[in-house]
Amino acid sequence: MKKFVLIFNVVILSFFFVSWGTFGHEHINRSAVFALPAPLQTFFYNHIDFITQESTVPDLRKYTLNDKAENPRHFIDLENFGSLDSIPKTMDELKKKYDDKFLSQNGILFWYVQDVMDKLTKAFKEKKKTEILFLAADLGHYIGDAHMPLHTSANYDGQQTNQKGIHALWESRLPEMFGKTYNYNTLEARYVDNVQSEIWKIILNSHRLKDTLLLTDRDLKKKFAEDKMYKTDASGKVAKNKYGQTIFSEEYAAALHVSLKGMVEEQMRASVKACSDFWFTAWVNAGKPDLSALDPAALTKRNTKQFKQEYKLWKQGKLFGVESEKEF
Numbered sequence: 001m002k003k004f005v006l007i008f009n010v011v012i013l014s015f016f017f018v019s020w021g022t023f024g025h026e027h028i029n030r031s032a033v034f035a036l037p038a039p040l041q042t043f044f045y046n047h048i049d050f051i052t053q054e055s056t057v058p059d060l061r062k063y064t065l066n067d068k069a070e071n072p073r074h075f076i077d078l079e080n081f082g083s084l085d086s087i088p089k090t091m092d093e094l095k096k097k098y099d100d101k102f103l104s105q106n107g108i109l110f111w112y113v114q115d116v117m118d119k120l121t122k123a124f125k126e127k128k129k130t131e132i133l134f135l136a137a138d139l140g141h142y143i144g145d146a147h148m149p150l151h152t153s154a155n156y157d158g159q160q161t162n163q164k165g166i167h168a169l170w171e172s173r174l175p176e177m178f179g180k181t182y183n184y185n186t187l188e189a190r191y192v193d194n195v196q197s198e199i200w201k202i203i204l205n206s207h208r209l210k211d212t213l214l215l216t217d218r219d220l221k222k223k224f225a226e227d228k229m230y231k232t233d234a235s236g237k238v239a240k241n242k243y244g245q246t247i248f249s250e251e252y253a254a255a256l257h258v259s260l261k262g263m264v265e266e267q268m269r270a271s272v273k274a275c276s277d278f279w280f281t282a283w284v285n286a287g288k289p290d291l292s293a294l295d296p297a298a299l300t301k302r303n304t305k306q307f308k309q310e311y312k313l314w315k316q317g318k319l320f321g322v323e324s325e326k327e328f
């Protein structure tokens with residue numbers, strides 16, 4: 001029975017990691033639209049609310065629909081793949097080297113991003129509007145996940161180092177508390193010559209940040225008394241959110257945010273930039289198709305004025321009209 005409870009807990013734990021949280025994913029996808037060059041931007045702006053909202057659908061497939069194939073697409077436990085120099089580069093090579101069980105436990109994020117990129121490029125080539133929008137929004141989600149340090153490690157919730165709760169604190173609580181002050185303005189999208197090496201670079205960088213993140217949290221915890229570290233409920237027990245995740249005290253969350261020296265904002269901004277780079281690259285690789293006929297001219301015209309206002313705001317680092325559902 002004890003064993004069963006333990007297994008059950010592990011399942012529940014991994015069940016509720018939503019990767020960047022709703023706040024993060026929505027802000028990343030929405031900002032990326034403004035970093036696109038025209039004319040691709042015009043098409044994406046016509047559907048910016050869909051792109052924003054759909055950013056969390058990969059997580060809904062994982063939790064709400066309980067789609068078993070979805071889970072490994074969001075992470076890669078790099079430590080378990082052995083020497084990183086010989087890591088398979090393509091999905092075909094990967095499937096030859098590892099079985100499904102290994103991959104569902106250790107993740108396929110690196111290869112899945114490439115897969116969605118290929119599908120998005122094809123959708124652009126064929127000018128399939130719904131596929132373009134759906135795949136672009138999905139891609140934004142996985143690129144965001146690749147920037148989350150703990151999505152690249154087997155120690156994904158600090159569970160191996162007695163730092164449980166750090167995952168949701170970093171990716172959901174901190175953005176919810178401080179994300180409104182972040183600067184979402186980035187450089188304009190650029191063409192990515194080698195998608196595979198670019199996504200690999202992103203993942204390796206996140207993996208390095210994982211160490212900084214865990215060390216910072218460990219050092220800070222030494223300075224906090226247990227009763228100052230967590231929020232407690234009326235009965236004095238550590239409070240949990242609706243997903244059963246530990247709620248750290250505002251003081252601890254704020255101190256961690258300062259100690260991380262802008263890491264969360266930096267990773268969010270890097271996600272925005274990479275997302276727009278990848279969308280733009282898929283479109284260029286598809287031969288820069290003219291998408292103007294996919295929407296009624298009247299819709300584009302109506303949106304022009306609104307776009308100018310929103311773009312101006314984004315230039316100042318702010319986003320218009322995003323009120324993300326709270327997790328904490």
Ligand SMILES: [Zn+2]
Pocket residue numbers: 018019058059074141145
């Ligand atoms: Zn995810």
